[in-house]
Amino acid sequence: MLEVKGLCKHFGGIRAVDDCSFSVERGSITALIGPNGAGKTTAFNCISRTTRPTSGEVWLDGERIDQLRPHRITRLGLSRTFQISRNLADMTVLENVIAQSRVDGWRDLFKPAMSTFEIDKAMGLLDFLGITRIAHEDGSNLSYGQKKLMDLAALLMSDPKIILLDEPAGGVNPSLLEEIVGHIRRLNDQGLTVLIVEHNMDLIMRLSHRIVVMAQGTVIADGRPDEVRENPAVLDAYLGGVLEEAA
Numbered sequence: 001m002l003e004v005k006g007l008c009k010h011f012g013g014i015r016a017v018d019d020c021s022f023s024v025e026r027g028s029i030t031a032l033i034g035p036n037g038a039g040k041t042t043a044f045n046c047i048s049r050t051t052r053p054t055s056g057e058v059w060l061d062g063e064r065i066d067q068l069r070p071h072r073i074t075r076l077g078l079s080r081t082f083q084i085s086r087n088l089a090d091m092t093v094l095e096n097v098i099a100q101s102r103v104d105g106w107r108d109l110f111k112p113a114m115s116t117f118e119i120d121k122a123m124g125l126l127d128f129l130g131i132t133r134i135a136h137e138d139g140s141n142l143s144y145g146q147k148k149l150m151d152l153a154a155l156l157m158s159d160p161k162i163i164l165l166d167e168p169a170g171g172v173n174p175s176l177l178e179e180i181v182g183h184i185r186r187l188n189d190q191g192l193t194v195l196i197v198e199h200n201m202d203l204i205m206r207l208s209h210r211i212v213v214m215a216q217g218t219v220i221a222d223g224r225p226d227e228v229r230e231n232p233a234v235l236d237a238y239l240g241g242v243l244e245e246a247a
């Protein structure tokens with residue numbers, strides 16, 4: 001469904017992503033893991049085109065997307081979250097979900113505040129995520145975890161085929177973590193393809209069908225969780241630690 005071919009992103013002399021190639025199968029939960037600074041977020045940014053790649057190609061369902069604008073990519077069915085919530089000031093959760101989901105660029109400036117269709121759709125998603133009770137809360141009063149759920153709702157507004165989740169478990173408490181895992185599983189059961197960057201190895205090992213491992217900008221391993229966990233190159237990149245703890 002998603003194919004990344006020879007992707008490079010250089011910042012001056014830093015090769016953040018360096019000849020990175022991998023694919024994501026339709027209907028899968030695929031994890032992109034790697035030690036700090038491996039290039040995972042930069043790869044995400046290039047795929048969703050929030051960063052312009054230096055070279056390489058990204059294909060979505062047979063269409064090359066690496067030269068498209070981000071909102072065109074969203075329209076083609078690829079949406080992503082950010083490590084840091086993009087909560088908009090002085091807006092309720094419902095307003096945030098709708099405002100963040102608008103993908104038509106400057107044309108959105110001429111749209112009415114919120115249509116009934118958008119409100120119904122956003123409320124349906126807040127219900128799916130179990131957070132209708134905070135629909136009319138000011139977005140800036142939310143806990144860190146609630147913001148993550150709000151961002152997930154905004155992401156789902158565009159009816160994506162594939163979602164890219166950047167550290168969905170980062171900084172959330174254990175019970176919310178289980179809730180987020182449940183939501184990701186349910187979305188995947190409904191046919192949504194998921195690509196996830198996450199440092200929580202326990203979550204990754206439980207949730208993913210396939211794991212792509214990056215180190216120093218490139219892919220060093222790719223396979224099922226049990227294969228990746230035993231891979232000497234991966235253990236070496238991580239110096240053993242986190243993977244052994246998750247075993």
Ligand SMILES: Nc1ncnc2c1ncn2[C@@H]1O[C@H](COP(=O)(O)OP(=O)(O)OP(=O)(O)O)[C@@H](O)[C@H]1O
Pocket residue numbers: 011014015016017034035036037038039040041042043
């Ligand atoms: N805008 C930038 N300018 C210069 N260097 C950058 C920039 N963004 C990222 N880098 C560098 O690129 C490399 C890869 O960073 P990136 O954030 O993609 O890694 P990561 O695998 O997502 O790390 P982490 O797990 O810590 O989030 C790092 O060395 C980082 O310092």
